[in-house]
Amino acid sequence: MIAALQFALADIPVPMVYATHRIIRDCNAEFAGLFGYRREELVDTSFSRLYPAIADFVRTGDMWRHHLPGGAVYFDERIMAGADGKRFWxxxxxxxxDLSDPFAAALYCFEPMSRPLTQTTLKLTGRQRQILTLVAQGKTSTLIAEEVGLSRRTVEAHRLRLARSVGVANSAELVAWFLSQPSA
Incomplete structure (x- = not known):
């Protein structure tokens, strides 16, 4: 018989956080350091302080509420904000x-991305950045619509406006543009 391994968050070498109803209840030093805080400054505070805007916090919560059923793993890519106000992907x-309430008790792993944050991506609305990251993940308009609670046609309109705003012809070029942006 194999004994079950148990680790505390402090033992895990990647940014991890445990939350109840989007309140940080515990986190490791790697998570706190990613955002430029000490662990003690984050415990028992809302995740909202780590978002560039409250609208981003609300939009992300709505998306996760619908796609994080008990036991399932869900992921997304987003812009977050550190203690110094610096934003990063x-x-x-x-x-x-919890099958009935995905925020009742959840464990999250945060992975900083090397994707540059540019003046152009900063000028996009939160919804546009959300759509753009889902397009970059290879998701179709139908899947994106289901994930974010919009109609397929609305998602397609967002994609078209995004492509036009950055001067590309289609979604493939939009993804290529997004992934190749130089650092701001």
């Missing part, structure tokens, strides 16, 4: 164990 993986 993160990939976030999360798992909830």
């Amino acid at each position: 993160c990939r976030v993986n999360g798992r909830s164990r």
Whole structure:
């Protein structure tokens, strides 16, 4: 018989956080350091302080609420903000164990991304950045619509406006543009 391994968050070498109802209940030093805080400054505070704007916090919560059923792993890519106000891209993986309330108790892993944050991407609205990151993940308009709670036609309109705003002809060129942006 194999004994179950147990680790505390402090033992895990990647940015990890445990939250209840989007309140940080515990995190490791790697998570706190990613955002420029000490662990003690984050425990028992809202995740909202780590977002560039409250609208981003609300939009992300709506998306996760619909796609994080108990036991499932869900991920997205988003812009977060550090203690100094500097913004950066993160990939976030999360798992909830409560089938009826995905935010009741969840564990999240934050992975900083090397994707540059440019003046052009900063000028996009939160919804446009959300659509753009989902397009970059290779998701279709139908899948994106289901994920973010919009109609397929609305998603297609967002994609078209994004492509026009950066001067590309289609989604493939939009993804290539997005992934090749130089640092700001």
